[in-house]
Amino acid sequence: MSISKAITTIDQLIEELNNVINKEEYKKLVMRLDIDLEEYQPYMHFSDVKYTRNCISRTKEYELLLLCWQEDQETPIHCHNNEECWVYVVQGEFDEKRYVDNSKNPNGIKLEAQIELEKDGVSYMNDDMGYHKLTNIYKGRTMSLHLYMNPIDECKVFNEEDGEFEVKKLAYHSYEGRLLERV
Secondary structure, eight states: OOOOOOBOSHHHHHHHHTTOOSHHHHHHHHHTBOOOGGGGGGGOOOOSSSOEEEEEEEOSSOEEEEEEEOTTOBOOSBOOTTOOEEEEEEESOEEEEEEEEOTTSTTSEEEEEEEEEOTTOEEEEOGGGOEEEEEEOSSSOEEEEEEESSOOSEEEEEETTTTEEEEEEOOOSEETTEEOOOO
């Protein structure tokens, strides 16, 4: 049995992602990550308003994002537009809540699981499993690496005020290290 070599640079990760031929290989890549914090520097862009989505690499087969979070920032409850999603905790700690459809609940969804993710932790999600929400619970800045098996340009997010899902177009804060203009 051969032991796969650790992935220690962003360039190495992108090179290997460009050679992936099936879903199982994505999972194996994520489990081999051992990238120093300095490697993420060009993609580390934070905002006091909300977490940022920083695209490291995007092809028609995958999308690799570094999400940067200030303390207490969180995603809404959301789907993944029928794509596979792996989350790797680069720095900090997250609370992940998973939800399923539930017609008996007035909101139409029900909390099914709550998971705490720590540094180097990995989570996997797809729409067959339901929806999820991530919250930075670390006392300070955190970062998470997100790998989608195909790019996601929009998804359904749950509006907790009216108890309904709505479609949201997704945007990047930066692309390949360059800050994008905010509209």
